[in-house]
Amino acid sequence: MLSRVTARALSAPSAARFFSASAAHQTKVAVLGAGGGIGQPLSLLLKSDPLVTSLSLYDIRGAPGVAADVSHVDTASEVKGYAADQLDQALEGVKVVVIPAGVPRKMTRDDLFNTNASIVRDLAAAVARVAPEAHVLVISNPVNSTVPIVAATLEKAGVFNPRHLFGITTLDVVRAARFLAGVTGSTPDKTVVPVIGGHSGATIVPLLSQTPLGKGVTGEAYKALVNRIQFGGDEVVKAKDGAGSATLSMAYAGAKFTNSLLRGLNGEKGVVTPTFVKSPLFADQGIDFFSTNVELGLDGVEKIHPVGPLSAEEEALLAACLPELKKNIEKGKAFVA
Numbered sequence: 001m002l003s004r005v006t007a008r009a010l011s012a013p014s015a016a017r018f019f020s021a022s023a024a025h026q027t028k029v030a031v032l033g034a035g036g037g038i039g040q041p042l043s044l045l046l047k048s049d050p051l052v053t054s055l056s057l058y059d060i061r062g063a064p065g066v067a068a069d070v071s072h073v074d075t076a077s078e079v080k081g082y083a084a085d086q087l088d089q090a091l092e093g094v095k096v097v098v099i100p101a102g103v104p105r106k107m108t109r110d111d112l113f114n115t116n117a118s119i120v121r122d123l124a125a126a127v128a129r130v131a132p133e134a135h136v137l138v139i140s141n142p143v144n145s146t147v148p149i150v151a152a153t154l155e156k157a158g159v160f161n162p163r164h165l166f167g168i169t170t171l172d173v174v175r176a177a178r179f180l181a182g183v184t185g186s187t188p189d190k191t192v193v194p195v196i197g198g199h200s201g202a203t204i205v206p207l208l209s210q211t212p213l214g215k216g217v218t219g220e221a222y223k224a225l226v227n228r229i230q231f232g233g234d235e236v237v238k239a240k241d242g243a244g245s246a247t248l249s250m251a252y253a254g255a256k257f258t259n260s261l262l263r264g265l266n267g268e269k270g271v272v273t274p275t276f277v278k279s280p281l282f283a284d285q286g287i288d289f290f291s292t293n294v295e296l297g298l299d300g301v302e303k304i305h306p307v308g309p310l311s312a313e314e315e316a317l318l319a320a321c322l323p324e325l326k327k328n329i330e331k332g333k334a335f336v337a
């Protein structure tokens with residue numbers, strides 16, 4: 001009789017299928033903006049991810065140098081860098097495109113709009129042209145507006161697939177877990193907090209009541225914690241004193257989300273994380289992009305989870321989020337229209 005372990009191994013996808021270079025598991029990942037403060041450490045972290053088989057690094061400056069450097073790391077993936085005039089080549093055969101291209105903020109995320117809107121639109125147009133099936137992960141701020149810009153650009157080109165577009169809000173989730181761990185004296189693996197809404201100030205809505213340790217934080221401590229999660233990015237902007245915004249923690253968060261997506265694309269079940277996607281949850285209020293927990297699967301967005309039960313404080317946070325988020329989304333759409 002087969003042992004239980006052997007029987008399970010045989011019923012699981014065979015090792016040959018799992019590790020073969022079949023199309024399903026060729027995960028070529030491109031980083032657009034790879035020469036920047038986020039792009040460089042993100043490229044390094046992606047080089048360390050065994051689920052990435054090939055890494056394509058593009059920037060209007062510096063990507064070949066970053067690629068040469070990162071390519072010496074002793075993991076299996078191949079790395080290639082592309083110069084400013086090689087965007088289309090950089091996107092060939094790519095399954096996942098991560099976009100940290102643009103300028104970082106000095107003050108608010110919205111002040112970046114004019115510069116980053118056109119950068120993101122032009123990159124999305126190239127994705128539509130060369131890799132229309134790719135999953136697109138948008139880091140460039142303001143995410144609440146750049147994601148609708150990418151969606152509208154892909155839609156114009158007739159290739160928009162809402163399952164394949166993600167705004168990266170993972171840094172808010174990472175900060176929430178870290179800050180709650182600090183307040184409760186616990187560890188971040190025990191303080192995972194769903195963060196919903198969007199990615200800027202009042203649109204960031206942490207649901208502390210849905211985390212056992214978060215529920216215990218009340219009164220002034222609660223208010224301070226929520227404020228720190230919503231405006232944590234400002235701590236970094238201030239400390240860097242004019243030199244930019246979060247890059248290292250953002251690279252970590254970007255690599256973490258990319259790994260979650262790749263696990264889902266490779267068939268792992270139960271991969272659930274918040275991300276800013278085309279969502280039906282508040283569409284009746286004219287808000288058709290929203291972040292909640294999303295299950296990631298073989299074709300990207302598998303299932304959008306509802307908001308779940310909210311405390312009275314969280315109801316108020318959500319009420320403050322929605323009108324601002326709506327404006328940000330409309331601004332993105334208007335830019336492309």
Ligand code: NAI
Nearest residue numbers: 033035036037038059060101102103104139140141171250
């Ligand atoms: P950075 O200025 O250090 O790097 C940006 C890179 O983009 C530069 O290397 C630049 O050459 C490149 N670039 C500019 N135009 C390009 C184009 N058309 N094609 C390809 N590359 C292009 O900025 P940093 O700090 O890396 O930030 C990048 C973006 O990420 C900013 O918009 C920032 O606000 C955003 N961000 C997002 C966060 C999030 O949680 N989603 C957190 C932190 C930053």
